[in-house]
Amino acid sequence: MTLVQLGRRGAPPAPAALDPAATAATAATAATAATTDGRTVTIPVTGMHCAGCSATVQRALAATPGVRDAVVNLMTANATITYDSAIASPPALIEVIRGSGYGAELPAAGANAMAEQDALDRAQDAEYAVLRTRTAAALGVAAVAMALAMLAMHVAWSRWLQFALATVAVAWPGRRFYTGAARAVAHRGANMDVLIALGTGAAYLYSLAALAVPGWFMKAGLTPDLYFDAVAVIIALVLLGHTLEARAKRTTSGALRALVSLQERTARLRRGDADVEVAVEQVVRGDLVIVRPGERLPVDGTVSDGEGAVDESMLTGEAMPVVKRAGDRVVGGTVNGAGAFRYRATTLGADSVLARLVAMMRAAQGTRAPIQALADRVSAVFVPVVIAIAVVTLVSWGTLGGPQGWSNGLLSAVAVLIIACPCAMGLAVPTAVMVATGRGAQLGVLIKGGEALQRAATVDRVVFDKTGTLTEGKPAVARVIVAPESPVGRDEVVALAAAVESRSEHPLGAAIVAHARAGGIAIPEVMAFAAEPGGGARGRVRAREVRVGNARFAAAPGGGGGAPASAPVPAALADALAQAGDRAETPVVVSVDAAVVAVIAIADQVKAGARGAVEALDRLGVESVLVTGDIEATAQAVARQAGITRVVAGARPERKIAELAALRGAGHGVAMVGDGINDAPALAAADIGIAMGTGTDVAIEAGDVTLMRGDPRGVARTIALSRATMRVMRQNLGWAFGYNVLMIPLAAGVFVPLTGWRLSPMLASAAMALSSVSVVANSLRLRRAVRA
Template sequence: MSNSTMGSPCCAADPADITSTAMERELAHELTVLRRKLSVAAVLTGLVVAATLPHMLGVHGGWLPGWFTSPWTQLLLSTPVLFWCGREFFTGAWSSLRRHSADMNTLVAAGTGIAWLASLVATLFPGLLTSEGLPADVYYETAAVILTLVLLGRLLEARARGQTSEAIRRLLQLQPATARVFRDGIATEIPVATVLVGDLVQVRPGEKLPLDGVVEEGSSWVEESMLTGEPTPVAKGPGDGVIGASMNRSGSFSFRVTRVGADTMLARIVELVRQAQSSHTQVQRLADQVVGWFVPVVIAIAIATFMVWFLVSGNVVLATLFLVSVLVIACPCALGLATPTAIMVASGKGAENGLIFRSAEALETAGGLRTIVLDKTGTLTAGQPEVTDFERLRGGAVPAQTLLALVAAVESRSEHPLAEAIVAYATSRQGDEVLPEVDTFEAMTGLGVLATVGGQEVRVGSLRWLEASGLDTAPLDPVVARLERAARSVAAVAVAGRIEACFGIADPIKPEAHAAVASLRKLGLEVVLLSGDARRTSEVVAADVGIVRVIAEVLPGDKAAVVQRLQEQGQGPVAMVGDGLNDAPALARAEVGIAMGTGTDVAIAASDITLLSGHLGGVPAAIELSRRTMATIRQNLFFAFAYNVAGIPIAAGLLFPLTGWMLNPMLAGAAMAFSSLSVVSNALRLRRFQPAHRSVGGLA
């Protein structure tokens, strides 16, 4: 069959690659432009400041030529700083004005623009001011220095965005550029972008897997830690799924491609991280609302400051300096950076640790959780039943190896999950016994299987079914009682009308479950076990891992109702952790749905947080990261608000009547830039975050 009919090509214009390239190019272009403008602004501003030194120091004549210290020279030097280097501030302010609103650009443009215009009037009409007894001073250096400092803040912000997107770039770099694909029976090296769904790809030791697929031939150990956080290589053989960008450690194998392009696990991870970094939290929306009314209030305060000082002093230059200082120091750049910078850093750090947040709101809400509901099968347990006990009755007529061969032959016809566990156990322990031919086979729904092998009737199923069939099950009662106390499911075996043995089957608890539950309780959360299994089985599992509250025997469709009931009882916010198709409604109903990355696509799609490795340690790690992030955001907002609350009165001249000291607009600009730098630096501290309990990601 031709591969052309088996799927669509992953075209070279992969949406994920296009978006990544576009974002990187846009950021690189922005950084280049900002560096160029900041360099020009720094040189010109340095010359303007040098030109004003004689005036500021009270030195006249001698060491600097008169043409250099002239207001006209300062005008020529400062004008490009404002209207070329700082052009975006003025165009942004004009755009806001046309929308009848105001923003950070408004304050910067108004503060520097007024200082420059006042200086221009003093340069063009100095006699007009001196005739009124006012000094014809110019403040070109003030406007230039402020613009240069604000540009420095913008450059730092852009660099921070680049650093917080590093996790995405590192993820994208994991995928190899080429794949070795069999075409017409020949292995050919082709670009990954041209691989089709259904292609057979060969992977050699030490190579990265180019795409997602299912192993068809060969076996190996594959390291998936860079994507799932699984710390040790995972054995892969025919029928096992493999993930693109994981590393093949030992053997050589071939796999059939199942996902390409934007459908691959890697592309989906990248897209989820991008969505989280571009989304908004409730705190950020509140901050945006605050900025919306804060800017007009500041402008009103600045105008009032100008009027008061002009009426008190009659000095328009002094009043203008106070006005400019208020506008500049109140610029809420730090307020605008407080939340998004922290969200970008935390989302990227989460991706490095195998924690994918679908939105910033999920990152925010996770820290305030009060109740964690854990699904049992596939979440607390491995989700793959295993035979834990094989008990034969004394005096059995059938030898152990022969009995296991009979059971393996019969149960291999069944599709029941417990049958798979019995077959795996029996075939691994039957020795050299050859499986006999099964003459007849019948699956008794909910009861067991009935077969004829070599003329003998073989039954494997529940005790109640065997007893109802007229068999004497009493000899098994002590064994069954012991197994059921240990929360084992029991399957009895009867050959030719005689009970021979029974199997104890259990879904093993994940090795990390005990530590994860202990960590959740240490974080102050109530942990609830939710299961559709029998209450006795659920209670044994819960007691083993340290969970007190158990809600068992819940039908799949009722799990969402259980979550809703917990919310209505005031135990929210509630998080649901699950992995199966039947967990999807509950995941969507909870304030935070946490899906195991090893679960179904539907569960992952319905969740707010995905644990790529399926490791339960990711649950407390996600909550830790959320709490650390929200603490950082609160610190940033405090820095921003405290800075403005303390700075505006001083800039408005509160200390001037008492001390004669006024806040120079240049110092106000420097303080504003320092505030933004402190917020960005505080957010970048999140890059050092490490889960207290376990590293759950491979990029960390």
């Protein structure tokens, strides 16, 4: 898997983590990955049904020699283990998991995150189908058993038929609880299956004894009551709860399922003189892939010929199609709209952008948020404590409850065993993390796990870099100012300047050429081209002498830039030159036949969403700071356009880190927003590092959060989503703990002397079924959190 190291601030990530090619060996979630602390492996675990199950596996792994850390996630059914490779190994770790009573195996060699997620989705679907079948059968059996208990309770044959129905419920729909409990006990563990098996088993055996030897009960002063209907109803309602929970779990992974579904199964290739359709696994680097209108791209690559409008919303969240021409990169999973083109396959399998996204999301959803620690500690001892409470309840009622004390004690003890729910505690945090990371992906925000979410929620200061973060990161024409007395118009000025600059290699010249092409302006041929370093370029275009460069060069007579300026600069253009510094622009002066006619202002333009991002952060109570290596005038100009008041200019990398340290030292939660490569040390030094991605060049491995659209407004979305997630986590944990703290005493009959309230085992099973479903349903509200 791709190892996500969170919370280790102060050191830049390893260079390999920023190299897409370096992710080839790490994209598969079951592949081992080297770390500074050893090696990490993620192993799928089967057979886990509750928090007690995951706690048992985690406890067994943690006690294994050579294991430094183990995280078992109930939602993703994975165990992520960091171990010393000199002492432990993946096969040995698998045996430890199997020895704790659960299934585990490494995927086939070469399997990547896409294949593993697809297999997990199919396994979840199969489990859901089985649960639905068994739940339907259990509900039918329970309905008949209840009807018999109420309508024919005194008929002899009815009692035996209830026994038969309860036996069917135990032997088929409820068998999973008993086999799970037996497995857990055999491996010295305890989980929810143990509670269900003890509760229903005690009621079943008591009822069987009362049916077989009622006289013994009467001699002992006990009523030979039957609870076969309760056994059937409890099994049915618990299974119903598991079914609803399984359905909700499938929904929580909807974003990940949607990503996996984007992978095309086949590709159309040009091989030799023929077009052939092959399985996508058979595509090799360099193959020529053919894409027609409306088709989904099967692999990543570079456009060879043709043109298409590609919908990259699966990657960036941006619905506007992007025109792709020769030389442009394209990503597998995106959809071609209008047009047709061919492209060369480049990155395949685990290296592809889609596979890396799936791997990263799986890794994120498998991480543990710090807030989960308390729930883990409670879950580890929960089942033994509940069993102890049930025994105390039975004995207390039996010795102090009068003639019906033992009967009431049995009912209360069964209710305690049934109503206790460790699942709600185990699901409280992982479900919220899973839904939040999925929602983030829909918003174009890749959040790398629960710890990143928790830290992002504390941010109250955001430090922005300038280039590529608040600005586009490349020079572009901002304005074209033409002198009123110019003999040539605006488009002609751009055409003449672009003609000269088409022969230049200067980035400012390239910006002028790109501006002309984007505006559909034809670029004429240039003759007698010459460039002067530090001055500009000149040439003859359409029989005119055109000079493009700084004011001194452009205004000079036919000689070089060292000649005295002879052409006057019109007042309108002089004003534009004077304003350039304040507007963070670089002025390029154009003269035609020794007359200065225009100024082309070029700037690294502020992104359209920059001001909106700062305003959104203000509404969240978060202060924005610009820290950049640029000069003061440029930094202040960009800050004014973005709406930022606090600026630190001329900051070298070490100064950026010092500014971050000062903010953190003052007690602020600090996020650093940069390009993910040049700002790597600063990203690592902040509480949360947010890297800017741009479409197909998204830096998936950089930072704790990656903004896949390259839109700074994603920073506010990240913080808002993180805060909403933390609220849901706290609500879930509050519900999970509060439910057990209130309902267990109620089931034990603590309130009977005061209020007469007593909870039957059947009502207890209904309450337990709803408890974990409520937690998952609350987490699902995050699917609508934060507007795009």
